[in-house]
Amino acid sequence: MPKLGEVYSKALITGAGSGLGKAFSEALIDNGIAVWGTSRNPETFEKEGILTGVELDLNKERDLPAWFEHWDDQAGGFDILINNAGYGSFADFADLPSQELENQIQILLQSPLLLAQTAVRRFRERKKGCVVNVSSVAGELWIPYFSIYNAAKAGLSVFSQSLMSENPDSSPWVVDFRPADYKTNFNRNTKIAPNQSTSVAAVWNRLVELLGKAPVPEKAAHDLLSAIGKFSHCTCYSGSFFQTKIAPLTSRLFPKSLKRAILRHYFRLPP
Ligand SMILES: NC(=O)c1ccc[n+]([C@@H]2O[C@H](COP(=O)([O-])OP(=O)(O)OC[C@H]3O[C@@H](n4cnc5c(N)ncnc54)[C@H](OP(=O)(O)O)[C@@H]3O)[C@@H](O)[C@H]2O)c1
Numbered sequence: 001m002p003k004l005g006e007v008y009s010k011a012l013i014t015g016a017g018s019g020l021g022k023a024f025s026e027a028l029i030d031n032g033i034a035v036w037g038t039s040r041n042p043e044t045f046e047k048e049g050i051l052t053g054v055e056l057d058l059n060k061e062r063d064l065p066a067w068f069e070h071w072d073d074q075a076g077g078f079d080i081l082i083n084n085a086g087y088g089s090f091a092d093f094a095d096l097p098s099q100e101l102e103n104q105i106q107i108l109l110q111s112p113l114l115l116a117q118t119a120v121r122r123f124r125e126r127k128k129g130c131v132v133n134v135s136s137v138a139g140e141l142w143i144p145y146f147s148i149y150n151a152a153k154a155g156l157s158v159f160s161q162s163l164m165s166e167n168p169d170s171s172p173w174v175v176d177f178r179p180a181d182y183k184t185n186f187n188r189n190t191k192i193a194p195n196q197s198t199s200v201a202a203v204w205n206r207l208v209e210l211l212g213k214a215p216v217p218e219k220a221a222h223d224l225l226s227a228i229g230k231f232s233h234c235t236c237y238s239g240s241f242f243q244t245k246i247a248p249l250t251s252r253l254f255p256k257s258l259k260r261a262i263l264r265h266y267f268r269l270p271p
Pocket residue numbers: 014015016017018019020021038039040041056057058059060084085086087107134135136137178179180181182183184185186187189211
């Protein structure tokens with residue numbers, strides 16, 4: 001099997017300034033791959049050691065395909081796209097402002113799909129490339145009061161699987177990357193509805209507890225590089241043994257009503 005840096009040379013990563021995206025960037029750079037990393041504030045990148053910082057706000061950019069083509073031309077052709085940027089909105093569904101619902105779908109689903117489509121067109125011309133969609137185990141192990149987030153991540157994983165089905169044996173390769181809890185700025189960047197009920201507050205406290213003892217992002221970067229380095233389509237769960245092996249496997253065996261009850265218990269909600 002060739003080394004990553006022998007096949008790929010340039011990657012674009014959305015949300016590369018912190019958390020998982022930063023760890024992915026550093027791991028790729030360590031493997032000889034030049035990284036263009038996006039942020040809403042890319043000027044902070046210089047001291048972080050990321051090669052090229054590119055400004056991008058996925059909730060504001062009006063023409064993502066043209067944006068991607070511009071930076072692809074500037075870079076001389078990417079061969080890896082990592083759709084990583086994202087945040088969650090935490091609220092009882094009825095309390096979520098409709099603009100926030102739209103923002104969630106835009107950043108977590110519509111934007112990755114538009115970037116992936118533009119990248120796939122170019123990668124096919126070059127007969128080489130890899131598209132990584134950073135989804136979440138929340139797409140199948142639903143977190144209460146993250147309903148739009150859960151739905152968008154499930155949609156992103158189904159999109160990745162659909163792309164794999166359309167071209168099972170040929171590149172561009174697709175990685176459906178499903179992280180479990182990782183210790184990042186995710187909780188700090190979550191938009192939380194004001195005036196929470198006791199149930200919403202109980203789940204939030206549980207999420208803070210879970211992320212506090214979660215693995216560090218370098219583990220996710222290690223798993224992702226192994227997945228990209230397979231040079232084939234890949235579905236990759238990454239995180240603690242319980243959240244990525246035991247929980248998804250057993251939950252598939254349960255009826256949905258039992259699965260929902262177990263998840264309520266896990267997130268400290270009454271039965
Ligand atoms: N941490 C976990 O436990 C976990 C688990 C499963 C899945 N994930 C997924 O992993 C991905 C990375 O999250 P993380 O945990 O590393 O969280 P993080 O540290 O908060 O990083 C999120 C990144 O998304 C970018 N971002 C947020 N809003 C944006 C916008 N409107 N436009 C462009 N970029 C935006 C941020 O970039 P700037 O602030 O620099 O603009 C930031 O770099 C997300 O898709 C998340 O859903 C995380």
